Amino acid sequence: MPVAIDLLPAGVAGLGESPLWDHRSERLYWVDSIAPEILSSDAEGGDVRRWTLEQPVGSIGLASDGLIAALADGFYRFDPESGQEAAIAHPVMAPATRLNDGKADRHGRFLTASMRTGYDDDAGALFRLDADGGWAQLEGGVAIGNAISFSPDGATLYFADSLDGHLRRYRYDFESGAIGPREDLVDCREQGSGPDGATVDSEGRIWAALVLAQAVACYSPQGKLLRSIPLPLPFPSCPAFGGPGLDTLYLTSIANSGHRLVADHPDAGRITAIRGLDARGIAEGVYA
Numbered sequence: 001m002p003v004a005i006d007l008l009p010a011g012v013a014g015l016g017e018s019p020l021w022d023h024r025s026e027r028l029y030w031v032d033s034i035a036p037e038i039l040s041s042d043a044e045g046g047d048v049r050r051w052t053l054e055q056p057v058g059s060i061g062l063a064s065d066g067l068i069a070a071l072a073d074g075f076y077r078f079d080p081e082s083g084q085e086a087a088i089a090h091p092v093m094a095p096a097t098r099l100n101d102g103k104a105d106r107h108g109r110f111l112t113a114s115m116r117t118g119y120d121d122d123a124g125a126l127f128r129l130d131a132d133g134g135w136a137q138l139e140g141g142v143a144i145g146n147a148i149s150f151s152p153d154g155a156t157l158y159f160a161d162s163l164d165g166h167l168r169r170y171r172y173d174f175e176s177g178a179i180g181p182r183e184d185l186v187d188c189r190e191q192g193s194g195p196d197g198a199t200v201d202s203e204g205r206i207w208a209a210l211v212l213a214q215a216v217a218c219y220s221p222q223g224k225l226l227r228s229i230p231l232p233l234p235f236p237s238c239p240a241f242g243g244p245g246l247d248t249l250y251l252t253s254i255a256n257s258g259h260r261l262v263a264d265h266p267d268a269g270r271i272t273a274i275r276g277l278d279a280r281g282i283a284e285g286v287y288a
Contacts, residue, residue, distance in 0.1 A: 003276040005232060008045025008250075012269035013037075016252030017197065018059040018102070019271070020067075021242025023283045028242055028250060029067065030271065031057045034258045038069065038078065043243045045271065051083045059102035061110050063287040068129075070112040072098035075129050091135045094123040101197055101238070103148040105157075107174045108288030111138070113145020113159070126159060128177050131288040138179050147198035147208060151221065152282055158185070158206055162196055165189035167208060167219070186223040191215070197238025197252075201279045209236040209251060211261070216251060216274070229274065233267040241281020249274040249281075 013032035020029040029040045036057045040049045056072040067078040074090035093099075096118030104110045108131045114124040126139035126148075139159070147160035147167060157172040157179055165187055171180030188195045192213035199207050204221045214234050218226045235254035242250050255269030256262050263269075 003229065003274060005229075006273045006275075007232070007267055008041070008271040008273055010039070010041045010045035010048050010271055012255055012267075013039070013252065014256045014269060015237075015254050015258065016269055016271065017238050019238055019240035019242070019250045019252050020060055020062065020284060021240055021246070021250070021281070022062060023246075024062075026244060028271075029060055030250075030252050031060055033057055038067070038080075040080065043248070045273070049080075051078075051080070053085065056098055058098060058100040058115075059112060061102060061104040061287055062284050063104075068104070068110050068287045070099040070102040070110075074099070075110065075112070075135070089129060089133050089135050091127045091129075091137070093125065094120070096120060097123045097125075099127075100124075100144065101146045101148050103150070104285035104287045105150055105172070105174060105177070106154040106285045107177075108286070109177050110287040111148050111157070113142065113148060115142075115144040115146075121163065124161070129287070130177065136177070139182070147195045149198045149200045149206065150285070151200060152202060152204050156221075158198060158200070160188075160195045160198070160208075162194040162211070165194040167195050167198070167206065167223075186219055186225070188217065191217050191225065191228055196236070199239045199241060199249075199281065201241060202246075202282050203279070205279065207239045207249065207279075209238055211235050211237055211254070216249070218279075231272055233270060233272065234263045234265050235261050235268065236272065241279070246281040246283070247275065247277070247279070249277055249279070
């Protein structure tokens with residue numbers, strides 16, 4: 001099957017991030033981080049719904065009841081039916097940072113990373129939220145935490161600091177949520193960009209948005225570049241598999257990040273849907 005790349009008619013986001021396929025409702029969710037909004041559509045980008053929040057939203061994940069959202073200052077439960085949010089926990093973060101990329105593991109936890117909003121390159125961190133509302137810092141010294149994703153067996157965590165360009169991997173103890181030592185898997189700058197968001201398919205391949213290279217790259221679990229797919233719009237930010245067969249790769253994009261990424265392309269901020277990749281995703285983890 002040839003690869004088909006389409007733009008969904010779901011509208012433009014300023015800072016599109018965190019696409020999320022909800023297999024329970026067969027809906028696609030994503031965020032406009034600085035609008036700030038959570039949005040949702042059907043698999044083809046129709047029947048769009050949106051909810052406006054009171055602070056920037058970094059990422060969302062499935063929860064046992066609705067969604068979990070990493071807002072600027074902490075973790076919140078979000079109910080799409082009512083549009084209401086309720087605080088779960090507020091991790092201790094460095095000044096001039098906010099929560100950013102996030103993903104649920106397959107054992108009821110939610111991991112998210114913070115990013116700098118000021119000028120301290122090492123102010124960000126990686127956090128874990130447990131099912132009981134407790135939290136822990138797993139990693140520090142990052143500028144823009146991104147690319148959180150897990151191997152199919154849940155035993156490997158992938159993570160990146162977009163500014164240092166390396167897609168990292170860690171051993172992940174899914175019983176405790178502890179991580180092992182950092183390993184640099186691949187330097188994505190060899191493809192023209194540090195990594196932004198990432199996801200993993202059912203065969204363990206890692207798909208990473210190359211935000212500055214206008215492409216999405218696919219790497220083997222050993223870090224070999226398998227393919228790079230050019231995209232028809234600038235600043236792709238985060239991929240996720242979805243659709244009824246989990247065989248569509250959705251990618252959010254950025255029109256105006258509020259600082260250094262500003263596009264004049266007419267489709268900037270739209271969602272790209274890629275079909276025919278001979279790849280399927282894995283149902284998202286659910287925060288308990």
